[in-house]
Amino acid sequence: MGFFTKDIKTMDDLFVHTLRDIYYAENKIAKALPEMIEKASDAKLKQGFKAHLGETENHISRLQEVFRMHGAEIEAIECPAIDGIIEESEEVAGEVDDKAVLDAALIAAAQAVEHYEITRYGSLVAWAKQLGRPDCASVLQKTLDEEKATDKKLTMLAENAVNMRAAV
Amino acid sequence: MGFFTKDIKTMDDLFVHTLRDIYYAENKIAKALPEMIEKASDAKLKQGFKAHLGETENHISRLQEVFRMHGAEIEAIECPAIDGIIEESEEVAGEVDDKAVLDAALIAAAQAVEHYEITRYGSLVAWAKQLGRPDCASVLQKTLDEEKATDKKLTMLAENAVNMRAAV
Numbered sequence: 001m002g003f004f005t006k007d008i009k010t011m012d013d014l015f016v017h018t019l020r021d022i023y024y025a026e027n028k029i030a031k032a033l034p035e036m037i038e039k040a041s042d043a044k045l046k047q048g049f050k051a052h053l054g055e056t057e058n059h060i061s062r063l064q065e066v067f068r069m070h071g072a073e074i075e076a077i078e079c080p081a082i083d084g085i086i087e088e089s090e091e092v093a094g095e096v097d098d099k100a101v102l103d104a105a106l107i108a109a110a111q112a113v114e115h116y117e118i119t120r121y122g123s124l125v126a127w128a129k130q131l132g133r134p135d136c137a138s139v140l141q142k143t144l145d146e147e148k149a150t151d152k153k154l155t156m157l158a159e160n161a162v163n164m165r166a167a168v
Numbered sequence: 169m170g171f172f173t174k175d176i177k178t179m180d181d182l183f184v185h186t187l188r189d190i191y192y193a194e195n196k197i198a199k200a201l202p203e204m205i206e207k208a209s210d211a212k213l214k215q216g217f218k219a220h221l222g223e224t225e226n227h228i229s230r231l232q233e234v235f236r237m238h239g240a241e242i243e244a245i246e247c248p249a250i251d252g253i254i255e256e257s258e259e260v261a262g263e264v265d266d267k268a269v270l271d272a273a274l275i276a277a278a279q280a281v282e283h284y285e286i287t288r289y290g291s292l293v294a295w296a297k298q299l300g301r302p303d304c305a306s307v308l309q310k311t312l313d314e315e316k317a318t319d320k321k322l323t324m325l326a327e328n329a330v331n332m333r334a335a336v
Contacts, residue, residue: 006265014269084252097174108291115283123276
């Protein structure tokens with residue numbers, strides 16, 4: 001980040017800056033997921049987190065592909081947003097003892113992460129199209145679709161099973 | 169936040185904790201919006217941010233209503249997630265000079281905020297229902313619907329006008 005400078009001059013700069021932001025975020029998520037897998041009690045939730053770790057690794061590869069397609073250096077820029085989201089989820093998880101309540105808290109935390117990714121990939125897809133790069137947009141769209149599908153699966157898990165047990 | 173303690177024992181505790189988290193977030197957003205209104209160049213975007221400030225004040229009142237309905241003390245709990253999202257949006261906005269690119273960055277920042285709210289209100293609505301409080305769920309659902317509508321309006325603004333000018 002170039003504090004006190006005006007490093008982002010064009011739409012292309014904004015696109016690359018945001019690619020680097022989400023690249024940092026995806027790497028941070030890949031590091032946070034093993035602890036969430038460990039903490040989850042519900043078998044389907046544990047399995048869902050495991051599957052999402054695999055997907056996240058794939059999203060990181062896709063971002064590297066887009067960097068290469070766009071001719072931009074593969075680089076991560078510190079992203080205070082994902083740092084805050086993950087810090088908060090760890091704090092809340094640390095305060096919960098009951099397993100079913102912890103599962104509900106873990107799902108909410110994972111959905112906060114998903115929504116951050118959905119909004120960033122949504123902007124990136126729109127910007128790639130505007131910049132005349134439908135090829136980059138198409139790669140990013142695949143990840144966007146997967147993030148949305150994961151968010152829906154988490155909602156179903158929460159509504160059908162985990163919340164029900166936690167509220168008993 | 170009670171570090172090293174296990175303050176969240178039940179689903180009800182998790183619900184109240186998250187109400188206090190989003191109460192902090194809404195108040196922080198109300199403070200951040202005037203600067204976004206000032207920075208926006210596009211007339212429709214400026215107007216949209218102004219309308220959202222009014223809505224945000226209404227969301228704060230609704231949260232106070234839910235606290236009262238639920239018999240919980242109206243209180244804000246520091247929320248590192250929204251702090252990070254807003255810190256990042258201010259950092260990025262500070263790096264952009266061109267007005268059209270700044271508008272595109274402001275929209276993306278606002279959508280990151282909206283998505284954080286959508287995920288938190290989504291969890292709160294689901295939990296209120298599970299806790300047998302459809303009355304609280306119904307008040308929270310109104311805000312959730314407004315946040316989703318705001319996010320859609322921002323996408324339309326971005327795709328139809330602002331990004332087009334920024335990419336020129």
